[in-house]
Amino acid sequence: PIRDVYAREILDSRGNPTIEVEILAGEKTVGCASVPSGASTGKYEAIELRDGEARYMGKGVEHAADHVNAQIAPEIVGMNVLDQRGLDEVLKRLDGSRNKGKLGANAILGVSMAAARTAAKISERPLYTYLGGVQARTLPVPMMNIMNGGRHADNTIDIQEFMILPVGAPDFREGVRMCAEIYQSLKALLGQRGCNTAVGDEGGFAPDLPDAKEALSMLMDACKMAGYQPGKDMLFALDVAASELYDEKLNAYVFDGESRMHGQKVLRTTDQMIAYYEELLAEFPIYSIEDPLDEEDWEGWVKMTAHLGENVYLVGDDLFVTNTERLKKGIELGAANAILVKINQIGTLSEAFDAVEMAHRAGWQAIISHRSGETVDTMIADIAVAFNTGLIKSGAPCRSERVEKYNRLMRIEEMLGKTADFPCYMDTPVLK
Numbered sequence: 432p433i434r435d436v437y438a439r440e441i442l443d444s445r446g447n448p449t450i451e452v453e454i455l456a457g458e459k460t461v462g463c464a465s466v467p468s469g470a471s472t473g474k475y476e477a478i479e480l481r482d483g484e485a486r487y488m489g490k491g492v493e494h495a496a497d498h499v500n501a502q503i504a505p506e507i508v509g510m511n512v513l514d515q516r517g518l519d520e521v522l523k524r525l526d527g528s529r530n531k532g533k534l535g536a537n538a539i540l541g542v543s544m545a546a547a548r549t550a551a552k553i554s555e556r557p558l559y560t561y562l563g564g565v566q567a568r569t570l571p572v573p574m575m576n577i578m579n580g581g582r583h584a585d586n587t588i589d590i591q592e593f594m595i596l597p598v599g600a601p602d603f604r605e606g607v608r609m610c611a612e613i614y615q616s617l618k619a620l621l622g623q624r625g626c627n628t629a630v631g632d633e634g635g636f637a638p639d640l641p642d643a644k645e646a647l648s649m650l651m652d653a654c655k656m657a658g659y660q661p662g663k664d665m666l667f668a669l670d671v672a673a674s675e676l677y678d679e680k681l682n683a684y685v686f687d688g689e690s691r692m693h694g695q696k697v698l699r700t701t702d703q704m705i706a707y708y709e710e711l712l713a714e715f716p717i718y719s720i721e722d723p724l725d726e727e728d729w730e731g732w733v734k735m736t737a738h739l740g741e742n743v744y745l746v747g748d749d750l751f752v753t754n755t756e757r758l759k760k761g762i763e764l765g766a767a768n769a770i771l772v773k774i775n776q777i778g779t780l781s782e783a784f785d786a787v788e789m790a791h792r793a794g795w796q797a798i799i800s801h802r803s804g805e806t807v808d809t810m811i812a813d814i815a816v817a818f819n820t821g822l823i824k825s826g827a828p829c830r831s832e833r834v835e836k837y838n839r840l841m842r843i844e845e846m847l848g849k850t851a852d853f854p855c856y857m858d859t860p861v862l863k
């Protein structure tokens with residue numbers, strides 16, 4: 432049984448406060464976990480509770496920590512820490528609101544995560560088998576975000592993320608090597624072309640490039656420079672985070688950086704966005720496009736999925752916010768064909784698992800993801816293996832809070848030994 436629960440305020444990778452929770456169970460088993468935080472957050476995410484007081488510019492999480500210590504702890508002390516679902520249900524019920532705004536999704540998730548870690552320790556099993564059972568043996572293909580823009584940097588690239596997927600790798604470790612080599616090649620290339628090589632929030636480079644095509648061309652060049660063939664060894668993925676570009680009054684997407692670099696205002700309507708993506712798909716080997724349109728534009732998503740869904744994965748992040756109600760709607764409407772799963776968007780591990788399961792049953796891809804504000808907690812690595820998603824997004828092979836997830840996966844691959852599996856996406860529609 433759980434004997435003690437304690438939350439404290441710590442810092443995340445952007446220097447903002449976040450919650451860390453420790454749970455003591457059994458004789459003296461302690462599991463500890465910390466919660467990530469987004470910047471380009473979706474409107475429908477569960478509520479991350481911030482103090483709003485003077486300290487830390489309003490971003491303190493002392494109230495959320497108090498909620499764990501004063502309200503959640505007394506209710507779950509004595510409960511079986513191995514009953515993850517039961518615990519998550521109690522957490523949901525204690526909050527009682529639709530969006531976990533009362534206790535805070537950050538408070539709730541910290542407890543949900545710490546419970547899993549304590550339980551795995553008590554069971555003397557690695558976290559990925561505790562959560563996923565003996566079938567948990569598939570390593571995810573890493574989607575490494577090596578060029579940052581949008582809200583994650585202050586450069587002129589409007590699209591938030593440019594990712595590379597080592598689909599030609601025989602195993603996870605080799606995939607990491609390929610990505611890291613391309614990352615270093617990209618750095619050299621940027622240097623040669625007189626571009627800045629400072630990095631953004633997720634460790635990718637954040638140069639001032641004229642537009643997305645230029646960024647993708649740089650990725651192509653970096654791949655070749657490292658000795659890999661784009662479209663064969665490597666595929667690309669974008670996260671447009673289009674809700675951040677959408678202007679309601681203009682009913683169009685505003686590309687501020689592109690406007691500045693081209694010296695004229697660049698706006699794209701929904702139809703123009705879809706046509707633009709079609710152009711990019713024709714020119715570059717793109718596996719997936721995340722949040723290509725605004726989080727409210729169900730109609731546009733349906734149109735885009737009907738038009739391009741056979742050729743590319745269209746990933747709903749802000750659209751679905753890891754919420755099975757919204758995902759169900761998307762599946763019924765045919766809006767998107769993949770979901771991004773962020774545990775802090777929904778607030779408990781059980782609900783994140785339900786979202787993955789619902790997606791898989793519909794024949795969709797699910798991608799486990801970090802947030803732009805992270806800690807060194809590596810739980811999402813274990814979750815990707817446990818939930819059998821075959822894909823993970825954890826930023827660039829740079830900055831310890833990003834790299835630690837990939838390092839954890841290399842260790843997991845080693846533990847699994849010969850039973851480890853690494854999926855092959857060579858048959859994805861884009862390659863046919």
Ligand code: PGA
Pocket residue numbers: 468469470471472473670672748771800801802803804
């Ligand atoms: P966020 O960005 O964590 O800032 O929301 C990540 C993403 O949009 O995928």
Ligand code: ZN
Pocket residue numbers: 670672721722748749771
């Ligand atoms: Zn996203």
